[in-house]
Amino acid sequence: MPLNIASSPFIRRIDRQVLDYVRRRACLLAGERVIVGVSGGPDSTALLLILWRLAKELGVSLAVGHFDHKLRSREEAAADQRFVASFCRKLGLPLATGEGKVRQRAKRNGESLEDAARKLRYQFLGAEANARDAAVVAVGHTLDDRAETVLLHILRGSGVAGLGAMTPRSAWPFGDGPDIVRPLLELRREDTEQYCRESGVQPRHDPTNDLPVATRNRVRHELMPALRQFNPRVEEALARLADAAALDDDFVELVADRDWTALASATRERVTFPRLAFASFHPAVQARLLMRAAEKLGGADASLTSGHVDEVRFALDRRASRLSLPGGLVCAIGSQRISITRGAEKKLTPAPETVLAVPGKVSWGHWTIIATKASGRLPKKISHDEAYLAKAAVKGSLLVRARQPGDRLRPLGLRGEKKVQDILVDAKVSEEERDAVPIVCDDAGVIWIAGHRLAERAAVRKAGEMVHLRVARRRAPRR
Numbered sequence: 001m002p003l004n005i006a007s008s009p010f011i012r013r014i015d016r017q018v019l020d021y022v023r024r025r026a027c028l029l030a031g032e033r034v035i036v037g038v039s040g041g042p043d044s045t046a047l048l049l050i051l052w053r054l055a056k057e058l059g060v061s062l063a064v065g066h067f068d069h070k071l072r073s074r075e076e077a078a079a080d081q082r083f084v085a086s087f088c089r090k091l092g093l094p095l096a097t098g099e100g101k102v103r104q105r106a107k108r109n110g111e112s113l114e115d116a117a118r119k120l121r122y123q124f125l126g127a128e129a130n131a132r133d134a135a136v137v138a139v140g141h142t143l144d145d146r147a148e149t150v151l152l153h154i155l156r157g158s159g160v161a162g163l164g165a166m167t168p169r170s171a172w173p174f175g176d177g178p179d180i181v182r183p184l185l186e187l188r189r190e191d192t193e194q195y196c197r198e199s200g201v202q203p204r205h206d207p208t209n210d211l212p213v214a215t216r217n218r219v220r221h222e223l224m225p226a227l228r229q230f231n232p233r234v235e236e237a238l239a240r241l242a243d244a245a246a247l248d249d250d251f252v253e254l255v256a257d258r259d260w261t262a263l264a265s266a267t268r269e270r271v272t273f274p275r276l277a278f279a280s281f282h283p284a285v286q287a288r289l290l291m292r293a294a295e296k297l298g299g300a301d302a303s304l305t306s307g308h309v310d311e312v313r314f315a316l317d318r319r320a321s322r323l324s325l326p327g328g329l330v331c332a333i334g335s336q337r338i339s340i341t342r343g344a345e346k347k348l349t350p351a352p353e354t355v356l357a358v359p360g361k362v363s364w365g366h367w368t369i370i371a372t373k374a375s376g377r378l379p380k381k382i383s384h385d386e387a388y389l390a391k392a393a394v395k396g397s398l399l400v401r402a403r404q405p406g407d408r409l410r411p412l413g414l415r416g417e418k419k420v421q422d423i424l425v426d427a428k429v430s431e432e433e434r435d436a437v438p439i440v441c442d443d444a445g446v447i448w449i450a451g452h453r454l455a456e457r458a459a460v461r462k463a464g465e466m467v468h469l470r471v472a473r474r475r476a477p478r479r
Contacts, residue, residue, distance in 0.1 A: 010195070011053075011199060014187065015053055015054060017186060018050050018187070019054055021183060022054075022058065025169070027169050027181045028136065028138075030059030031060070033060070033132060034051065034062050034063070034181075035063055035128050035129045035136070036048050036065070036138045037067070037125050038140075039080065039084075039204070040084050041204055042193045043140035046184070046193075047183065047184055048064060049196070063093060063096065064093050064094065065097075065098070065125045066080070066081060066098075067097070067098045067099065067121045067124045067125070068081065068099035069100060069102045069117045069120065071102055081097060087201070096128045098127075100121075100123075100124065102116045102120060103116075105119070113214065114215075114216060122172075122174060125137045130177075134178055136178050137179075137180050139180060141182045141184065141185060142184050142191075142192060143186060143188050143236070143239055144188060144189045144220075145166065147224070147235040148216060149165040151238065152215065152216060152219055153165055155215075155219075159306060160245050160248050160249050160252070160284075163242060164248075166242065168181065168182055185239070252284050252285065253288065255285050255288075256289055259281065259285060259289060260292060264289070266296060270297075270342075271341075272337045272338065272339040273337065273338045274336070275316070275334065275335065275337050275338050283309075283313060286312075287306070290308075291303075293340045294329055297340060297341070297342055298327030298328065303327075304325065304326065311323055312333070318333075328342060330342075332431075332432055334428065334433045335428040335430070337433075350435045351364045351402065351436075353401040354399060354400045354401070355398070355399050356398040356399055357371065358371045358398065366473055367473055369438055369440070370471075371468070371469055373468070375464065376463055376466075378466075386468065386469060386470040387448045388466045388469075389467040390458060390460045390465075393459075396442055397443070398442055399442075400439065401438075402437075403420050403434060403435060403439050404439075407439065408445075408446070410456040411423065411453040411454070411455070412453065414456070420439065423453050424449070450469075450471040
């Protein structure tokens with residue numbers, strides 16, 4: 001059949017519907033170059049023809065990408081490519097073709113055929129977009145596809161992000177790349193088929209779509225018909241759920257962006273958050289921050305589930321904890337920070353022993369310790385990062401060092417001695433951080449565990465001469 005450029009009332013109605021949707025949802029912007037993914041089936045063929053008809057009004061330029069997944073016979077795949085090539089010639093559009101061995105990739109990486117096909121297809125389309133300086137890749141997902149995807153995510157136990165499936169315009173799913181646009185999300189599959197027919201186009205058909213083998217095909221051919229018995233417009237209901245979830249997801253992402261920028265300290269090997277600030281966040285924000293940290297450090301292999309996030313959240317209420325996460329990551333929860341690292345987190349190397357003059361100031365590890373002279377009575381309020389010593393109780397000179405085996409002191413207010421190790425454990429200082437806690441000593445032994453406990457023997461009992469100690473953690477430079 002010849003290509004029906006003149007269109008029909010139905011074609012004009014669909015064109016107006018898609019044009020309104022694209023403008024209302026900001027799918028495409030004037031001046032953008034677009035790579036249209038076309039398999040040759042009804043959805044992608046209708047997408048290409050609609051965008052071709054609307055390109056001038058939208059102010060966009062088009063090119064086409066066709067990918068062979070090597071899942072069909074050589075004859076069928078060749079016929080698909082000939083169809084797309086002939087169609088592009090009639091429309092006067094450039095075509096790029098690619099191919100990939102989906103079965104081999106799925107077997108090698110332990111992926112489903114659907115996941116492997118998607119990754120290889122998007123890899124090809126993204127490369128074409130980069131080569132042509134295209135801002136977006138357009139795909140032919142319909143309302144039916146979106147409803148099926150929402151159901152699949154529900155069946156897999158997805159969170160809000162998964163429920164907000166197939167948005168009109170979304171970021172590239174595999175790192176940096178063009179945006180993905182879906183202009184047909186308000187159309188049904190039957191609309192694209194009729195659009196092709198009335199345009200004089202006979203699209204290709206993949207018979208494997210009718211086989212109840214893949215989970216998506218079973219959802220399409222078994223679950224969706226069953227759900228229509230309860231709600232004939234179940235696709236629209238699932239799309240409304242997806243829209244609502246996408247809005248909530250966008251809000252949580254905005255909050256997570258703000259908190260990540262303000263609090264996260266990230267390198268190639270480690271991401272850290274202040275423990276108290278992190279613990280105060282809403283669980284939804286905590287989950288996003290943890291997932292973002294895991295993605296930054298471990299990529300696709302470090303995908304966290306809600307179960308992993310819950311383990312970290314529950315550990316915040318316990319003593320120092322270490323948790324194993326996917327992708328070989330480790331989460332260590334200490335008294336001051338939460339850290340996610342690649343593999344086992346290395347213990348911090350203790351700083352060397354340093355003499356602290358009075359008055360004086362020293363840098364030790366990540367800390368600055370300041371000693372000054374004071375006199376009179378104790379202040380009514382003393383913060384955890386400072387201490388007052390009775391000057392007469394200090395034996396010899398002061399020095400700052402890391403903890404040592406056998407270190408003990410009698411904490412102020414307690415009757416007996418206690419190991420420094422036990423004090424740090426009780427204070428929920430992680431094993432990795434304990435050697436980095438400044439220990440202030442005199443000739444008689446430990447006098448102050450900086451930020452934690454003062455020795456009973458150094459307590460100020462009455463007005464007189466004192467030594468005022470103050471400790472501050474130096475902010476590590478961001479990378």
